[in-house]
Amino acid sequence: MSETPILPAPQKVKQTIETAHRACQDMELAGLELQEVIELLEKNIREQRLRRLRQVS
Secondary structure, three states: OOOOOOOOOHHHHHHHHHHHHHHHHHHHHHHHHHHHHHHHHHHHHHHHHHHHHHHHO
């Protein structure tokens, strides 16, 4: 009483893989852009600390 699984059409599989690949690339790009923003913020924080410490000295 086991049912034979229905396989999707090869074109549908290819389309799904391409869509997933594009989504992965989009997420990687977003991650890299977020990393750039974080680095910029960290740089700004370091510069503020440096200015503050130079004012105290």
